[in-house]
Amino acid sequence: MSFYTSLTGLKNAQTNLNVAANNIANAETGGFKKSKVEFADIVAVSILTDPSLTQGIGSRTLAITQEFSLGPVEQTGNALDLAINGDGFFTTVSPLSAQVQYTRAGSFTIDENGFIRNGQGNRLQVFPVDAAGVVDPTGAPADAQIPATNAAGSEFAGATVNTDGTLIATYADGTNTPIGGVALASFLAPTGLKQLGNSSWVATGKSGAATYGQPGSGLYGSLLSGSLERSNVDIAEELVGLITAQRYFQANAKAIDTATQISQTIIQLRS
Template sequence: MPFRIGLSGLQAAAADLQVTGNNIANTATVGFKQSRAEFADVYAQAYGGISKTAIGSGVRLGATTQQFSQGNIEYTENSLDLAINGQGFFVLNDDGGRSYTRAGQFQVDRDGFVVNSNGQHLQVYPPNETGVTDTTFNTGTLDDLKLEFGDNAPAATESVDAAMNLVSDAMPPVDSKGAPITVIDVDDPNTFNYSTSVTVYDSLGTPRTMTLYYLKLGTGTGTVADPVKSTPGEWKVYAELDGLIPGKTPDASQTKNIFFDSNGNLDTTKTTGLPWKPKFDLATNYLPNNGATIGYVDTTKTPPVPTNEVSIDIADLTQYGTKYSVSDLSQDGFTTGRLTGFDVDQTGVVFARYSNGQSGILGKVALANFKNPQGLQQLGDNNWAETFAAGDPTFGDPGTSNLGLIQSGGLEAANVDLAEELVSLITAQRNYQANAQTISTADQITQTIINIR
């Protein structure tokens, strides 16, 4: 019996050494979870035996359990390197099978799918509308994440936001006779007070410059008897695109009279027809004549019809003080965009970024969790498989319920404490030596008995 007890101790110490050695070997393995050897004592009980005089029969390996504590996140320069900060597992598709991992070393295969080093596809929730940023996700299904490498299509400018201050005591420009000017000539800076430009885009992505010209209106003939005076709060604004063909007449909607009240705010009772919608006929009045349109599309018609009208929001124009300033002049169109990269935010949303400043959503990384992660079956290659002991997987969005957040450009290091493992290595070695000594001592006792004459 002492031999059996010592032998069981040797086997247990050897198992402890193997578990510790495996932890040490995987110190640099991304997403690795350290294991712990758990032992149980052995008692051989016979029916009717007296437990208080029973002597143990040794030790056995009860279980080898993995410890799913959080590993440190190490940052990289690859946006497709993903780490989970908290609970959960990435979901992988392996030729129709499903496995789970904490290792987020992902890359792109020849077909554009995001895979790990084993060629297993990362699973995401597909967007309900592709290529846009204001979309929801179909959380009832999981799809392989596929990156799109094509160009981002252009979009015509539909609206312009203009916010600026016009000088309240600006003097009306006058002609050669001293009379106030009433018509803006874009080629003559003496016919307007201020101008400011913004780049807009037609439906083919061609950039065009839109300029807004402001003219302070006045009264009088310019004579001593009838001097020029400003018309209180009244301006004329003119919108023009570059490329107007000489001799072509701009649409009348491109000119508008605007009025300010005594507090310097736009008087919407006199300034009617807001938002202002000047029309630009690109097909006949402007070069290049590339067949493009501009402005918003009338969706009430079938099929939808381009209007060539750009909606200009001038509600934030003011007439304060003595300084002209532009606080905002923006538009919503953009040109063709080349793919510049991919990003994943902390909630798992995968974006494609383009050179035109736009981005499109490709999916949302799905995470899974289990009631008993220690019951998962280890598959190797940093993967686990679900089992009855682990319970059914629950899927969800990163950052919801008990699931962690996604860290893009980072990898979760192994949660192995190397110093602790080295101490465990020494302890296991001592245990092995001590159990070997038990066998040696038992051998000496046996030899003594044999030698009795």
């Protein structure tokens, strides 16, 4: 039994190493959130088992959870580089599949049709504005699109985003036009979000449905324009974790080696 017990330890150590390696590999990935491994012991008992003689039969991976702590913020000077100073996720929609995705990576650009999109081509979602140009946070989020010209026919000159998420387009005649308000999403259980890669997630039954709000309201953090959130991976912490996982692996391998030597001794005694 000791062989199989130590084997579970080897598998868990390998899982721990894989997670740590993935964290380190994404130390420079914008908006990336590190993961950690949780283990649980395995105990096999029956109704006739004496509790004082119960022994474990190994361990297993209980969960691999994400940590959504805020990563360091880097200033870029680009108006459409956005960082969330608090909780919440940017909401984007794929124009091809219409899939709603959530991300903390706020590097956005304007495409040839005026849509604001991220590196994957997904379009940023914003709340609509009323006739007075005031953001309506009760409205359904829609694609952020900047008209090439305003009502007077002046050409688009640039865009800015306020701390409350209001997206404003500036035109050549000096006028400013509110386009919408950046819609931030929050979840009851963000650790239940499904990872898609590219620092993006989708909602699941474990995360609950998304609730939307304006930056700076309620639990939603304010927006920092001209800044990007970096990965929340701490290299020093991960390297210490790698050393610990290596020792864990070596200890279980040594236990298997010891069990092998005992078995060989018993076989030699019988012969």
